[in-house]
Amino acid sequence: MKLKCCFLKKRFWFLLIILGIGGTLYANNELKLLTDSLRRVIDEKHIFVQKKEDRIDRIKCMLKSPGLTLEGKYKINLRLYDEYKKFHIDSAIHYVEDNIEISRKxxxxxxxxxxxxxxxxxxxxxxxFREAEMILKGIDSSSLPKDLLITYYETYSSFWGHYSISVANNIYGQQQAAYQDSLIALIDHTSLGYKMSRASYYIWRDTLRSKEIFKELLEIEEVGTPNYAMITHSYSRLCRHQKKYDEEKKYLILSAIADIRNATRENASLQNLALIHYEEKKLADAFKFTQSAIDDVISSGIHFRAIEIYKFNSIINTAYQTEQSRSRSNLTTFLISTSIILFLLVLLVICIYIQMKKILKIKRALVQSNQELLRLNDKLNNINNQLNDTNNQLYEISNVKEHYIAEFFDVCFSYISKMEKYQNVLYKYAINKYYDELIKKLKSSALVDEELTALYARFDKVFLGLYPTFVADFNALLKDGEQIVLKSDALLNRELRIYALLRLGITDSGKIANFLRCSTSTVYNYRTRMRNKAAVDRDEFENEIMKINSTQEK
Structure with missing residues (x-):
């Protein structure tokens, strides 16, 4: 019986040892994975910062909304204050000062x-601190409503907390505690703030009670939120008090990851991790975490965190540089050893080199052949491209000629018909001896003006049938504010007709002037004025006009 009992005891202790080893291995593996994740998140920090800046920009756009009231602007500024508070202090101050002006108005x-x-x-x-305290002393707390009184106590508590860190004197922590007690008496007992205060209070007095509250908060809060970062950071303090250092690191890492992903630059967890890794002689991680924390401090302007981190930054930096020097020394020793081995390989390399030289000659010959082939291929491609461009131009010219020849005959037949009718009218006036009406008809320019208007309208219609996007493409080549705006019943105006004729290949200003019934100097002035309005190089403006494509080319 005794033997059996001894056997069972030994088996029990053996199982405990196995479970302990397994638990240790699991914890170590979990910490390694979390630390790797933290390194990756630090390397990707700029992505999360950019996301936050994009979110802030979207909120700022709301300030430009038409009809925005002062109350609406105040609320938007309040959102910007919340976004900037732990991201960029100066910007947060700007929007709060703006809100003070709004509230006074x-x-x-x-x-x-x-x-x-x-x-x-x-x-x-x-x-x-002096300005912060002056503001707080200037507020009569006895006249504040409950919600503002809560904010008042929170602000005063934070003030003494920041001040005690900055001057490195815990005596001010007692004043912080006094305001914290007043705050706890006011806030809702179901709120996160109350539960966090109670959990932190019990860390030094009732660890089991503190742990219960923290576990409850972690179960309720979504992983990765700013509140989750705050809870895990506070819970790590309980783990340290219980001497559960692996758990402390775990929750500090979770807190730091959440802070970085939310672009929260008041990252106390990362600073604590840097110190822990320094104490564990993991100087590369300590240096990486410290540099990330310093970057956050510089970017955010949060003064009390800067004082904390600068205290140990030089120590970690010096230790890291010493470690790097030691590594370089070891590397030098390794390189000397490697050089000796390489020297023994030189003879073998020489033999190989002779063979490689022969192969290299063959490769060079092949490379030259390939380069020649590539050159010829590029030349053929260029010729093909030129042929394609020429074919496209010929096709366009053919298409334009086809349209305009058809229109030309149509116009000619139309004018012959109109001339016959006009001749008949004049003939009737003559044979009936209506000489006054005949002279009046011959002197009148109304018919010519009417036919010119019809001719231009027909030209505009035919041209835009071939180049439907001409007006839009033309305006795209002009500076902002210089675009041509047509009347509602017009297809083209005189400036556009000049460049329409240029696009059709009519470059002679005299011919253009004859068609538009104006002087050559007028055409020249229009062309000069348009070149001065060009968004592109004025000397290339008309070449760009010639590149406007027809419907068939598109």
Whole structure:
């Protein structure tokens, strides 16, 4: 019986040892995976910063909304304050100061007090403690409604917390605790803030109670949110108090990852991790985390975090540089050893080199042949491209000629018919001896003007049938504000007709002037004015006009 009991005890302890080893291996593997994830997230930090900046830009666009009221602008500024608070202090201050001006214009003391409290918090975060305290002392807390009183106590508590970190004196932590107690007495006991305060309070007094609250919060909160980062950071303090250092690192890493992914630059977890890795002699990670934290401090302007990190940055940096020097020394030793081995391989390389030389000659001959073939191929491609361009131009010319010849005959027949009718009218006036009407008819230019208008309208219609996008393409070549705007009943105007004729290949200003019934100098002036309005090089403007494609080319 005794033997059996001894056997069972030994088996029990053996199982415990196996489970302990398995648990340790699992924990180590989990920490390794989380640390790898943190490194990747740090390397991709610029992506998350860009996403936040894009989100802020979308909110800023709302400020440009037409008909935006002062109340609406105040709410948008409030959103921008929340976005910038732990991202870029100076920008957050700008929008809070704007809200203070808005609240004064609206004559709403509630909004003025709310914005003043926000400004005080920002001042304390960036180290302007005197200004932050002056704002807080200037607020009569006895007259505040409950929600603003809660904000007042939160701001005062944060003020003393930031100040105690900045001056490295824990005595101010007692004043912070006093405001924290006043805050806890006011806030909703079901709120996150209350539960976080209770959990932090119990860390040093009742660890089991503290752990229960933290576990409850972690189950409720979605992973990766800013609140999740805050909960895991506070929970890591409990793990450290319980001397569960692997769990402390785990929750600090989870907190740091969440902060980076949310572009929260008040990243206390990353600073704590840098110190832990320094103590564990993992200097590469300590240096990487420290540099990332410093980058956040510089970008955000959060003063009290800067004081914390600068305390140990030089220590970690020095240790890292020493480690790098040691690594370089080891590398030098390795290189010397490798050089000796390489020297032994030189003889073999010489033999290979002789063979390689022969192969190289063959390769060079092949390369030259390939280059010659490529050159000939490029030449053929260029010739083909030129032929294609020429064919396209011939096709366009043929198409234009086909359309305009058809229109030419149609116009000619039309004018012959009109001339016959006009001749008959004049003949009737003559045989009936209506000499006054005949002279009046012959002197009148109305018929000529009417026919010119009809001719231009027909030209415009035919031309735009061939080049339907001509007006839009022409305007695209002009500077902003210089585009041609046609009347509602017009297809082209005189400037566009000049360039339409140019596009058809009529470059003689005299011919263009005859067609448009104006002087050559007028045509020249129009062309010069358009070149001066060109968005492209004025000397290339008319060449660009010639590149406007017809319907068939498209």
């Amino acid at each position: 609206l004559n709403k003391s509630y909004l003025t007090t709310q914005s003043s409290l926000h400004l005080s918090l920002l001042y304390s975060m960036c180290g302007r």
